[in-house]
Amino acid sequence: MEELSELLLQRRRKVDALWEAGINPYPNDFKPQHTSADIVAAYGDVEQLDAVDAKISVAGRILARRSFGKAAFIQLQDRKGRIQLYIKKDEIGEEAFATFDTFDIGDIVGAEGFPFRTKTGELSLHVRSIRLLVKSLLPLPEKFHGLTDVETRYRQRYVDLIVNPEAREIFVKRSRIVNLIRSFMAGRDFLEVETPMMHQIPGGATARPFITHHNTLDMELYLRIAPELYLKRLVVGGMDRVFEINRNFRNEGISVRHNPEFTMMEFYQAYATYEDLMDFTEELFCHVAQEILGTLDFTNQGIDISFQRPWKRLTVRDAILEYGDIEAKQLDDHDLALSYARSIGLTLPDEISSGKLLMEIFEEVAEHKMIQPTFITAYPTEVSPLSRKNDHNPEIVDRFELIIGGREIANAFSELNDPVDQKERFLAQVAEKDKGDEEAHYMDEDYVRALEYGLPPTAGEGIGIDRLVMLLTDSPSIRDVILFPQLRKEIK
RNA sequence: GGGCACAUAGCUUAGCUGGUAGAGCAGCCGACUCUUAAUCGGCAGGUCGACGGUUCGAUCCCGUCUGUGCCCA
Numbered sequence: 010m011e012e013l014s015e016l017l018l019q020r021r022r023k024v025d026a027l028w029e030a031g032i033n034p035y036p037n038d039f040k041p042q043h044t045s046a047d048i049v050a051a052y053g054d055v056e057q058l059d060a061v062d063a064k065i066s067v068a069g070r071i072l073a074r075r076s077f078g079k080a081a082f083i084q085l086q087d088r089k090g091r092i093q094l095y096i097k098k099d100e101i102g103e104e105a106f107a108t109f110d111t112f113d114i115g116d117i118v119g120a121e122g123f124p125f126r127t128k129t130g131e132l133s134l135h136v137r138s139i140r141l142l143v144k145s146l147l148p149l150p151e152k153f154h155g156l157t158d159v160e161t162r163y164r165q166r167y168v169d170l171i172v173n174p175e176a177r178e179i180f181v182k183r184s185r186i187v188n189l190i191r192s193f194m195a196g197r198d199f200l201e202v203e204t205p206m207m208h209q210i211p212g213g214a215t216a217r218p219f220i221t222h223h224n225t226l227d228m229e230l231y232l233r234i235a236p237e238l239y240l241k242r243l244v245v246g247g248m249d250r251v252f253e254i255n256r257n258f259r260n261e262g263i264s265v266r267h268n269p270e271f272t273m274m275e276f277y278q279a280y281a282t283y284e285d286l287m288d289f290t291e292e293l294f295c296h297v298a299q300e301i302l303g304t305l306d307f308t309n310q311g312i313d314i315s316f317q318r319p320w321k322r323l324t325v326r327d328a329i330l331e332y333g334d335i336e337a338k339q340l341d342d343h344d345l346a347l348s349y350a351r352s353i354g355l356t357l358p359d360e361i362s363s364g365k366l367l368m369e370i371f372e373e374v375a376e377h378k379m380i381q382p383t384f385i386t387a388y389p390t391e392v393s394p395l396s397r398k399n400d401h402n403p404e405i406v407d408r409f410e411l412i413i414g415g416r417e418i419a420n421a422f423s424e425l426n427d428p429v430d431q432k433e434r435f436l437a438q439v440a441e442k443d444k445g446d447e448e449a450h451y452m453d454e455d456y457v458r459a460l461e462y463g464l465p466p467t468a469g470e471g472i473g474i475d476r477l478v479m480l481l482t483d484s485p486s487i488r489d490v491i492l493f494p495q496l497r498k499e500i501k
Numbered sequence: 502g503g504g505c506a507c508a509u510a511g512c513u514u515a516g517c518u519g520g521u522a523g524a525g526c527a528g529c530c531g532a533c534u535c536u537u538a539a540u541c542g543g544c545a546g547g548u549c550g551a552c553g554g555u556u557c558g559a560u561c562c563c564g565u566c567u568g569u570g571c572c573c574a
Binding site for chain 2: 020077078095098131150152153155
């Protein structure tokens with residue numbers, strides 16, 4: 010048995026005392042008929058409440074307590090918010106008041122009473138009866154500063170949610186954002202589907218996968234890094250408009266922008282191009298921002314961001330020329346571009362390809378500077394093994410990434426649907442993998458077979474939901490928008 | 502993986518040049534029938550993240566480890 014501080018022993022003794030008195034400290038027979046928000050909605054505008062003879066019942070956690078000997082106020086928190094309760098000895102009786110006196114901050118109670126206003130005008134519940142529903146054994150953080158230690162906030166999110174209303178608001182907003190996206194997609198006749206999270210061949214992105222093992226099949230499996238190849242198989246199957254909102258897993262570093270598991274929406278639309286998806290993305294993001302924020306102009310971490318359309322569109326090359334300190338002639342010459350890249354601090358091998366070099370320079374000099382929504386287009390073919398080649402220039406593909414606040418938020422392209430070309434691109438990736446590139450694609454023969462049946466001309470897109478939520482909730486870290494972010498093992 | 506910073510009571514924290522810790526809230530006892538960071542009186546609560554080292558003596562200086570944050574790869 011662990012040693013408990015006096016503080017924790019006191020609570021445990023109270024529970025023991027309740028059991029001894031024949032009172033269950035964990036009953037489950039109280040049915041609240043109202044929430045704190047119901048009371049505000051019904052009586053928030055009513056000045057004279059003397060005549061109101063409503064019977065209100067609420068349940069929630071005691072967050073604060075102000076006692077006066079024969080009367081007391083408590084702050085009750087339920088799923089909708091907070092409401093003040095007024096408890097008077099005269100009203101509930103001597104015995105009940107003595108019991109009430111043993112209730113602690115953190116306990117969950119059920120109460121019944123009628124609405125009234127205090128002398129200072131605060132809408133409150135005048136309690137006729139109050140019962141303990143759950144005895145809490147652990148003290149909550151203090152009322153004024155709340156819980157600020159970030160480690161505890163992430164490890165014990167339940168405490169964060171109890172004492173920090175702004176934490177709860179973020180997750181309420183997150184839920185609303187996802188719902189808005191779902192209904193937007195449904196409104197465009199997209200079908201929501203679920204494809205495997207466990208892949209025999211990880212594909213659809215350049216990333217290191219998590220590896221697991223299936224015992225009965227005695228087979229290695231990979232947690233998916235993207236659903237892309239399965240969703241496009243569905244388009245082959247005639248499901249012309251599909252989307253999936255779900256988790257991807259990438260075995261990479263953890264930072265304010267990266268969690269090993271994160272949420273993406275991927276969607277595929279047959280007979281559409283990547284250019285159609287730029288318009289689509291503007292419409293979707295503006296719809297969500299308007300509903301969540303009530304505006305298209307907002308601030309994120311102190312920086313003004315505007316979703317006013319149309320959004321800027323730039324090629325990778327033009328973005329480098331605009332934001333970097335390099336001339337076109339220099340950038341277009343491989344050797345000059347390489348020495349430029351090294352001059353700005355990049356460590357690159359001599360044999361780096363032109364496409365990879367271009368992307369390295371782009372990420373170093375341009376990406377983080379693009380604060381306003383910007384579609385970056387004309388990606389090198391060799392870094393885009395699943396994208397359709399541009400009809401006029403086979404060195405680039407019909408692809409865009411959406412950058413907002415200096416971060417990649419979405420990635421989309423017209424899909425490569427030529428099975429011969431796709432097989433060649435896979436083989437090129439396999440060659441890269443053999444050379445030691447752990448992020449290169451695997452060969453997926455079945456995916457090529459699906460393309461051989463015929464993938465309609467299609468465009469597809471992935472949107473990082475966590476990063477979108479960060480943007481719309483003004484959160485500095487991805488951990489603030491993921492309920493239980495990944496952390497190291499807790500030390501005892 | 503590299504650099505910098507942080508770890509003191511349940512929570513939020515102070516702690517000088519090295520002499521084994523102080524507060525607010527929460528808690529306990531008492532007073533108080535309209536408070537809202539309620540108020541007033543009293544009390545209790547600490548292996549100073551862990552392990553080593555230096556020292557007569559370490560929360561403090563040094564090293565290693567663990568966890569966390571920020572920056573970089």
